[in-house]
Amino acid sequence: MQPRVTGGCSFVTHTWLLTSAAAAGAPLQIRHYVYQQLAMQLRPVLEQLTKQNQMPPGTPYEFNATAAAKRAISNMAQSIVGSLDDAEIQEQLLRRWELASNWL
Numbered sequence: 753m754q755p756r757v758t759g760g761c762s763f764v765t766h767t768w769l770l771t772s773a774a775a776a777g778a779p780l781q782i783r784h785y786v787y788q789q790l791a792m793q794l795r796p797v798l799e800q801l802t803k804q805n806q807m808p809p810g811t812p813y814e815f816n817a818t819a820a821a822k823r824a825i826s827n828m829a830q831s832i833v834g835s836l837d838d839a840e841i842q843e844q845l846l847r848r849w850e851l852a853s854n855w856l
Contacts (some may be wrong), residue, residue, distance in 0.1 A: 787835035795836075798829040805829075809851040 791798065805826040807819075834845050 784835060787832050791833050791836045795833060798833045801829040802826050802833070810853055 805822040807822065807826075813819075830845060830848070833841055
């Protein structure tokens with residue numbers, strides 16, 4: 753519950769704002785930690801999923817359930833592996849971005 757502010761910023765209000773800001777970032781930090789742990793343990797599996805569901809460069813965009821599912825699986829696997837602070841992985845993701853032809 754937010755404290756009631758009546759003119760000026762009291763110590764209680766200031767403390768509440770600081771703890772709320774810190775708490776707001778917690779889910780993102782937790783998700784990043786979970787992604788890193790998954791990536792470290794499942795990297796070969798995630799890379800295989802990416803290869804199996806990756807569309808070759810230049811493939812026209814298809815609006816259907818099968819293509820959407822492949823994109824979703826590939827994107828999630830790349831997102832999880834991309835959470836690792838590895839320069840090689842970041843370079844691969846950047847190359848995939850640059851080769852993408854499905855955006856205007």
